Amino acid sequence: MEDSNTVLGKAMAILRAFGPADSVLPLAELVRRTGLAKGTAHRVAGDLVHHRLLDRTDHGYRLSGGLFELGLRASAERTLLELAMPFLQDLYERTHETVHLGVREGHEVVYLAKIGGHRQARAPSRTGGRMPTHCTAIGKVLLAHAGEEEQAAVLTGPLERRTPHTVIAPGLLRRQLMKAVETGVAYEREESTPGLLCVAAPVLRPDGQTAVAAISVMGPVGRFRPEPHANAVRAAAAALGSTLARRHR
Amino acid sequence: MEDSNTVLGKAMAILRAFGPADSVLPLAELVRRTGLAKGTAHRVAGDLVHHRLLDRTDHGYRLSGGLFELGLRASAERTLLELAMPFLQDLYERTHETVHLGVREGHEVVYLAKIGGHRQARAPSRTGGRMPTHCTAIGKVLLAHAGEEEQAAVLTGPLERRTPHTVIAPGLLRRQLMKAVETGVAYEREESTPGLLCVAAPVLRPDGQTAVAAISVMGPVGRFRPEPHANAVRAAAAALGSTLARRHR
DNA sequence: TGGTGGCGTTCCACTCAGCGGTACGCTCTT
DNA sequence: AAGAGCGTACCGCTGAGTGGAACGCCACCA
Structure with a gap:
């Protein structure tokens, strides 16, 4: 029609x-x-x-x-963005790597913010842009905290192979999601773009289950290792989460 | 109609x-x-x-x-924003006060970016928001580098008195604009919002006359003095200006 | 130099998308 | 139970919107 x-x-x-x-x-x-x-x-x-x-x-x-x-009057994304900014700033300052804030929409991630310095890696992500969930750290961590059916819908659907490292095996991907729930972070290793690594943590609702958004730190292969930043990302996301919770009543 | x-x-x-x-x-x-x-x-x-x-x-x-x-696909503001981000980051990191990027539209300023930390002063400005030119540092510095007629149009029009400190005398305002051209920065002292001070510098086109945008640093009366930050703001704006120029050919 | 194709713009008679007044059902408050 | 305020649904009239056709303007090429 x-x-x-x-x-x-x-x-x-x-x-x-x-x-x-x-x-x-x-x-x-x-x-x-x-x-x-x-x-x-x-x-x-x-x-x-x-x-x-x-x-x-x-x-x-x-x-x-x-x-x-x-567009910037859109209330939901705007208030989230404004509340998140200070935390993203802190995170950037601690890491000096590219920091993202993203939300999930179906099988895609929408980036609400991307902040980085002069040395930031050339990434395809842009504020207001989209990427598939299955091959990004933010996407994975959001998927991990999504409802059963939504998660299944993505896992059973066709998964685009963006790079040779993209995980397209549903079994492996599911295991990564489960691990993400356990550890509180998800990783991406050149799965969306060659040469880029990323860690992401979820901003959880007070229920501790579902996610409002996710925060990530990304850097280039070579100088950047995602694991050492896991704690910082987790902390930033958690802090933002409790700020949101406090505000919501 | x-x-x-x-x-x-x-x-x-x-x-x-x-x-x-x-x-x-x-x-x-x-x-x-x-x-x-x-x-x-x-x-x-x-x-x-x-x-x-x-x-x-x-x-x-x-x-x-x-x-x-x-809205974030709007090309002009988007590319400007993306190119400016690293400079705004640097400036924030150096000052740890609220940093703005704004452009002029008629007698108003439109903010393209606002970045700040947890201690940022409660300001009415918002990304995508507007403020009058005559009572903000960014507005003044942009007006100072605007065409004669445009500048005159604002100066002769009625000027809203937002606070007791708002400069509404056309003569004084004009003198401030001339000084802004001379020194490369404009100040605002509680002229738009009580308790807030601000320094702004213009991002100039290669011609060195007209301005594309302006960058500012803002802070609260008390802990913040704008003058010491003038150089940093000027430097950031200039650096962004030459980046734009380099890119434009 | 004249032809050709792509472009933006203008015009106009037909027609159906859009209009808005009217009426209904729901949920609160009084 | 009566009223006020809200969201929703209906329907016949009409002019806003339509899109084909025609025009003028370059830029390119033979």
Whole structure:
């Protein structure tokens, strides 16, 4: 069922036509990606510009700062982010490696924050970006604290092999998840991107079972070993967890 | 001219009905704020939920994570933010006070980043939030490097008196702006919020005149003095400026 | 130099998506 | 039990939205 016979559908189609990598798209490209009629795309895009969701440049259209602002009003992620920031800062300062804050959405991780210095490893993750759960430390640790069925859904589904090290055997992956629950941290060793290692710990709800989010520290093979940072990550996540709990009543 | 006889206009009205402070709004409240017919608001809000721009909760609607993600694809602010992060980190680490990155939009500042630790002063600024230019350090320094007419437009317009210390005399303000150009930094002393002091420096384009953004360090009256941090802020802003310049060819 | 293809823009008559008034059912409070 | 406030559902009218067609404008190439 196509939902692009409503104006809103068309507008969304245009906005979503912008991939994570695209900065500016010409009208013709939007037409190609959305399948809209040229006239229609022209008008809708014009309306979006009028409403400050798109910017018009010489070379085409671009997601605007208005959208940026609007997105940052999203309450759930925003309050989590604001409360988490000080803990992420501490963690960064202690490790001087790239620090992530992420939440799970289905079989993917959405990154709410990524902070790093000048020497940070070149990672594909970006604030607001997504990665599969099964090949990232944050993903694994969140999966480990997810409901039975949700976990099973991912384990039985097809698992993308992103690198030669990606764990795609359901049995091994499940064992890693169980170990993550036991130890309170999950690891990733070049499973999403060659040359990158990562430790993550869950930010648990007061029930101590389910996870709201997860925090990780990531670094490059060579100078970086994840194990020594396990405690720091665990501590940061736990501290954030109790801050959230305290606040929630 | 009301632009809410287009569907998109109505949708935007609903999205913009969410103020910076609102987390969840019931349908009735949306109706009140937007002036839409109840039936219409109900349907449009439903469509927005369907398109993942709103979340439905027991108590009403909420800006969704989908919007958060979409907003972070806005290319201009995103790349600026990513490039700036390491410099902001360094600055935070050196000062351990709240660090801001902001751009100017008309007579207001939009904050792209705010990083701080556990002891950060309670400030009204938020990532993605806005403040007037004339009573913030970032605002002043950006105004100082803006075009003549734009600067004049703000100076001649009415200036909100946010605190007893807010500078609303156009003459004094203009002198502060000139000094900011000379010295490369602008100060704010409890002009936007009682108890807060701030230093800001501009991130200049290669032309050395106009500013892309500005960086600031803020702290509370008492333990914090802005002057000693002027050099650090200036250095961070300059370093980011040359990084941008290098990248732009 | 003239042809060609891709692009953004404009126009316009048709039509169905969207409209909003009305009515209903639920849950609180009084 | 009556009322107020809320979310939801219905439905006939209509103009906002549609998309095909046509236009003018480069940039590229033969």
